[in-house]
Amino acid sequence: xxxxxxxxxxxxxxxxxxxxxxxxxxxxxxxxxxxxxxxxxxxxxxxxxxxxxxxxxxxxxxxxxxxxxxxxxxxxxxxxxxxxxxxxxxxxxxxxxxxxxxxxxxxxxxxxxxxxxxxxxxxxxxxxxxxxxxxxxxxxxxxxxxxxxxxxxxxxxxxxxxxxxxxxxxxxxxxxxxxxxxxxxxxxxxxxxxxxxxxxxxxxxxxxxxxxxxxxxxxxxxxxxxxxxxxxxxxxxxxxxxxxxxxxxxxxxxxxxxx
Amino acid sequence: xxxxxxxxxxxxxxxxxxxxxxxxxxxxxxxxxxxxxxxxxxxxxxxxxxxxxxxxxxxxxxxxxxxxxxxxxxxxxxxxxxxxxxxxxxxxxxxxxxxxxxxxxxxxxxxxxxxxxxxxxxxxxxxxxxxxxxxxxxxxxxxxxxxxxxxxxxxxxxxxxxxxxxxxxxxxxxxxxxxxxxxxxxxxxxxxxxxxxxxxxxxxxxxxxxxxxxxxxxxxxxxxxxxxxxxxxxxxxxxxxxxxx
Numbered sequence: 001x002x003x004x005x006x007x008x009x010x011x012x013x014x015x016x017x018x019x020x021x022x023x024x025x026x027x028x029x030x031x032x033x034x035x036x037x038x039x040x041x042x043x044x045x046x047x048x049x050x051x052x053x054x055x056x057x058x059x060x061x062x063x064x065x066x067x068x069x070x071x072x073x074x075x076x077x078x079x080x081x082x083x084x085x086x087x088x089x090x091x092x093x094x095x096x097x098x099x100x101x102x103x104x105x106x107x108x109x110x111x112x113x114x115x116x117x118x119x120x121x122x123x124x125x126x127x128x129x130x131x132x133x134x135x136x137x138x139x140x141x142x143x144x145x146x147x148x149x150x151x152x153x154x155x156x157x158x159x160x161x162x163x164x165x166x167x168x169x170x171x172x173x174x175x176x177x178x179x180x181x182x183x184x185x186x187x188x189x190x191x192x193x194x195x196x197x198x199x200x201x202x203x204x205x206x207x208x209x210x211x212x213x214x215x216x217x218x219x220x221x222x223x224x225x226x227x228x229x230x231x232x233x234x235x236x237x238x239x240x241x242x243x244x245x246x247x248x249x250x251x252x253x254x255x256x257x258x259x
Numbered sequence: 260x261x262x263x264x265x266x267x268x269x270x271x272x273x274x275x276x277x278x279x280x281x282x283x284x285x286x287x288x289x290x291x292x293x294x295x296x297x298x299x300x301x302x303x304x305x306x307x308x309x310x311x312x313x314x315x316x317x318x319x320x321x322x323x324x325x326x327x328x329x330x331x332x333x334x335x336x337x338x339x340x341x342x343x344x345x346x347x348x349x350x351x352x353x354x355x356x357x358x359x360x361x362x363x364x365x366x367x368x369x370x371x372x373x374x375x376x377x378x379x380x381x382x383x384x385x386x387x388x389x390x391x392x393x394x395x396x397x398x399x400x401x402x403x404x405x406x407x408x409x410x411x412x413x414x415x416x417x418x419x420x421x422x423x424x425x426x427x428x429x430x431x432x433x434x435x436x437x438x439x440x441x442x443x444x445x446x447x448x449x450x451x452x453x454x455x456x457x458x459x460x461x462x463x464x465x466x467x468x469x470x471x472x473x474x475x476x477x478x479x480x481x482x483x484x485x486x487x488x489x490x491x492x493x494x495x496x497x498x499x500x501x502x503x504x
Contacts, residue, residue, distance in 0.1 A: 014366050021363030028356045029349070032390075095349070103346035104406070107311045108364040109336040 018110050022118030026092050027125070040126060044080040044134040051076040052142040070144040071230050075199045075223060077135055077146050082160040082197075082219055083190050084130045088123030089168025090175075090186035097180060112259050120165055127161060152229050155240055156222045162247035163218045167193075169254030176258075198223050218243040218250070262289045263322070264414050264446040265310065270319035272305050272470075279305040281470035282319070287446050287463075289413075294457035295450040296490070297467030298498050303450040304345065306467075307416050310448070311341055324413060337366055342407035343418035344400070350392025354383065354402050357391055358409065365410035377405040380435065396423035404432065411443060418450045433459055454490040464490070466497050473497055 030036055055072040096102050105115070139145045146153060171189055174182045196210060197219035203211050214220035221243040228236040265287040272280040280302040287293050295303045308314040310321060312332040321328040326335045348357045355374060362370025378384040381401045386394060391402060400423050407415060420436070421429035433456055440447060451457050457464060458478045466474040466481075474481065474497060478490055485493045 017363050017366065021360050024363070025349070025352070025356075025360040028352050028360070032351055032353075099349040099351075100347040101349050103308075103313055103343065104348065104361070105364075106313050107336065107341055108361065109333055109366065110364050111333060 014109075015111070015114055018108075018114045019118045019121070022110065022115060023121050023125075026095070026118070026122040029095060030125075030129075037129065040084070040130040041133050044077070044084070044130050045137060047076050047080065048073065048134040048138050049141070052138060052144070055144075056142065070142075070146070070148075071227060072200060073138055073142060073144050074146050074149065074226055074230060077131060077138065078156055078160060078222065078226060079194070079197075079199050080131050080134065081127055081157055082164045084127045085123045085161040085164025086168045086171070086190050087164075087186070088126035089119045089165055090171045091126075092119050092122050093168075093172045093175065094183065094186060097175070097183075113255075116169070116255065116258065119168070123165060123168065124161065127164075149226070149229055152225070152235050152240075156226055159218050159222050159240070159243040159247055162251055163243075164190075166247065166250035166254035169251075169258040173254075173257035193217060193219060196220065202227065215242075216246065218246040221246070263287065264289050264291075264324055265448065266320075266322040267306075267310075268320045270306070270309065270321065271317045272302075272309060272314060273317045278470050280309070280316075283467075283470075283472045285465055285472060285475070287414075287448055289446055290440065290444040291463060292440060292447040292449065292461045293463040293465060294461035295448065295465050295467060296452075296454075296457060296494055300469075301467040302470040303467055304343070304418055305470075307341065307343070307418055307448070307450055310416060311339075312336070337410060338412060339414040339416065340365070340407040340410055340412040341416040341418070342403045342420055344403075344422050345418065348391050348399075348403065348406060351390055353388050354378075354391055354394070355387045357402070358405060361406050362409050367409055370409075373409060374405075377408060381405050397425060397428055400424055401428075401432070408439065411445075413443070413445050415439075415445055415447045417447060419452065420449065421451075421453060421456060429453075429456070436460060454494060458490050466494070468497060468500075473500075 051072050055070070058072065096105060135146050149156070167189060171186045174185055196206070196214045197217055198206065198214055199219075203214045203220055203224055206214055221239040225236045225239040225243070228234055228239065263286040265285070267283060267285050270280055270283050271278070283302075283306065285293075295306060297303050305314065309316050310323065310328070312328055315329070323335045324338055328335060352360070358374045358377070359370050362373060367373050374387070378387055381404060383398060383401050383405070386398060391399065394402065400421070404420060407417070421432050424432060436447065437460065439445060447460070449457065449460060462477060464476060464478055464481060465472050474484075476484065481490065481493050482488065485496050487493050487496065
């Protein structure tokens, strides 16, 4: 009995070590390439600047935006969380394809779920590097702090990350199935979801049949929730719960597709 | 009875209509070195890929170190390793970073110490901190070999291990592999086009052609059977032999 507990503990520690090894592999890659780090920070910051000015303009010319001047900026910053988390997963995998390293990895004791967990960890690191500078710059530039959302921000952040992971896993599964010809999907797929995610406008602005589709996306619930916090000063638990449940469903589908 | 480290039975791999490996059987004893010989497309690399679990066989069975490779490959993989010119280590990582990552993946207790020993043994200390992509072909081969020895494997699968090395370094690597086998009693399966290498290292040779093992035996036995003075001549006899109707 004790022996079995020790061996289970040993197996768990070895598993953690392999996850650490893969995380280290991706961190080494990032650490050794400043253009990669710059590329991570560049787009969220440019987006933030662009939408910051747009927000300032609309704040005085649109009664809807005037209700909460940061609504567009908050949306663009959270949208980047979703986009970067999906790219964080897909790019980590693509790095192995580009490096012709898959054969080496598959011949190690690394288990698929350990690899997936290292993708998740690296995706989190990439999202933090990509979005936090833009979030901080928005404070002096536009007098807007997304951190003023308070605790709900953590919930929205987590829900969008999880959705990005699910989409990223499906993208990897498609690349494994169809080869590098499917690489373009990694860059483009998230934009297919953008219009239905109601990032910059309420779900009610969509045609009614698309509203039904939007309700199937965790992102639409998150952005509706964000607007509720900013405009109505309440945390919509129903939206949050829907986002979490849908995330769990899509993560399950993503894992099944990948494994 | 000698313990089999590899036990392959009726192994088949098809890619669509093409039969890459066609019902082969062989075993490898502990501490033995066997060579897989054959021309391009004979099925050597496909066989090694199936032994590693990188490709699923269409049919047949593979037992490695007593375990069914198709069902329990993760129990076996920490005890084996491989080197192949067809698989790269990430170019942007330094040699030390690559070996650190793989040391952890294979569960090496002290990767730093093990890397230092291998860098000294395989003479690449001076480029440990160089990006792997900046190495010459010969240097890369030594680093790949170091990766394959990180976990002191009981079974080593080597695909063309000295393909890019000059004769002097190639000879030195062969000597190193012989010493490694003697020290650890590891088993080695080697796919190679270098007949001299196979004659020097292998106690048993499996001759492959069009996915089948067409002959096997110790190098000396094959020379006697074909009445030839070198394995290269035996190889050419087999490669050029007309197909049986």
